[in-house]
């Protein structure tokens with residue numbers, strides 16, 4: 001049972017061993033992607049091995065922050081009380097320049113300004129002392 005107080009708080013990501021570097025990078029204002037040293041696959045969701053070839057020869061590299069809107073949808077009805085002040089907002093499916101696709105939200109403009117194939121740029125938005133989230137604005 002979720003308390004009324006908890007319902008007013010937005011869920012924040014809980015970093016684990018695989019994703020700790022990602023969250024640390026965002027706090028420093030950069031998006032880190034995992035690059036496979038064997039097959040050159042690039043992945044956003046951090047894990048201990050390459051999803052393409054299962055190699056553990058992975059290294060973090062700073063992403064350019066550039067991407068393109070593959071798809072989006074505008075949220076008009078808040079998923080919970082904590083999001084009431086945010087609606088309407090646009091949820092984006094962004095194709096990063098390096099290849100991976102990620103889900104994020106649009107900032108710095110109205111959701112109706114978002115269009116398919118729009119160029120976007122990463123924004124690191126600090127939520128609290130521990131958490132910074134990746135968002136995108138129009139490039």
Ligand SMILES: [Zn+2]
Nearest residue numbers: 036039050053
């Ligand atoms: Zn690989």
